[in-house]
Amino acid sequence: MAGPTIHRFEANGPGGKGLEDWGDIPVASLVSGTPHQNGHSYVNDETLGFKAGVWDCTAMTGKMEPYPCHEFMVVLEGSVTMIEENGRETTVKAGESFILPKGLVCQWKQPGYIRKFYVIWDDPGGAAPKDAKALKVLKPDPKGKLEPAAATAPELLLSGNPVQHSHDWFTDPTGQWSVGVWDSTAYHRKAMPFPRYELMSLLEGAVTITDDKGQVHRFKAGDSFFIEQGAVADFKTDGYVRKFYCIFQPKKAAAKSEAAE
Template sequence: MNVEKVTRFSPDGPDDAALVEWPAMDAANLESDVPVQRGHFYLNDESLGLMAGVWDCTPFTSIMRPYPVDEFMHLLEGSLTIEQEGGTATTVSAGDTFAIPKGLVCRWVQTEHVRKFFMISSNTDGETHDNPAQFGVMCPKATDPVTPIVITDTSLILGAVPEQHRHAYYTDKTGQFSVGIWHSEPFERPVYEFDHYDLMYIVKGVATVSDGAGDDQVFKAGEAVFVPKGAPYKWKNDEFVTKIFCAFTPKKTAQVSNAAE
């Protein structure tokens, strides 16, 4: 069942229940033996081609091929290497966040058990970038350069307008799926109906995210919050916050917003 409210992602799924075994990978896409994969979908919307959840897997190596989806990931356990056509290799370890664009020709090399949070857009009927290699494997860092956000719409801000900065690493060609980093001074917004899907990983600071009706959840550095489209949403941070995010805005509402995030 898809979540409909502000949701804390857990490495073991809802209520720390054990993950369930998923169907086996297609052996034709592997250089190794078929691994055992388990997971939980917090969201699996086939109409949007959008999935978000937690996944773990035993070691495996894929063949070199175009990556079949746009995927944002935060690694919880283990390490792996993404080898690109042409020789570039990117290794990520527990605590790292990374994203792979659809169509990037690459090989997944995993020599140990891995667990991750993820958000995937299959984009089965949309355009893809002509040269995904221009993006490569993206690994957002809190120290990466950012640019100021010009906030022109203050209707969703309570009190003083904060100073905010961001950097966009990737937006798919449809304008729906994006990955970035965001910094903000303390601010508060009133409850409103969330207009997109967002998986946020808190890098620095503490934020309270709620439904405005008493379900207040505190998220600190190292924790992930998922907000589905249509959920009642209220945000407050009393200290400086940095988050890495993956957002999906369905085509009908996809647009650049100048409101505070």
């Protein structure tokens, strides 16, 4: 059985072989449209209620109802307008990202075909937000202001100390699932088991990762990739790097985590 690994997210699934037929969206959840969907899950842990992959779908308008999970999405093609219960509308187009918190009352209005990368956590425990009325659609600003991040421990480095910044755009009520933007000057971290599940979508720069099997993974701006918790690999930037991140760190593992990329 294969252990934890690194996935390059591709719009057409692994190796560009195409997506699996996921059937029609149930009529009961729709206002209009006869949407048909396809997808591929790179990661799917039903016990944790966590999955990540690529999905596409034809036009539809869904019902106004509470969103069933926490979800971070990177739109690859098409657009969608999210309408909140208070009438606020947010349109997200190809090349943009957005976050839907679990429990947000909203309507999905998609005028045509759409394709996206996604990271979902349905939080089986159902933790309630501190203020449900404060929930809203979030569009992280890739160029927004960042705050200084905790320094990577020197014993984990094969390079000098980098200067790093980050900003969390959303964290779920339990603190296990978060989305934000992070940047760093050049650095090289030693090979170690990765302490969390993380999708990274590179905005600037390039990254080279070598896993414990000797396979070299290279990613550049515009690429998205996912590292599974426990995957053993190093992490080397070719210079300055900036990324979106979507992190899931189950509580049972959080206490053992190192503050490292």
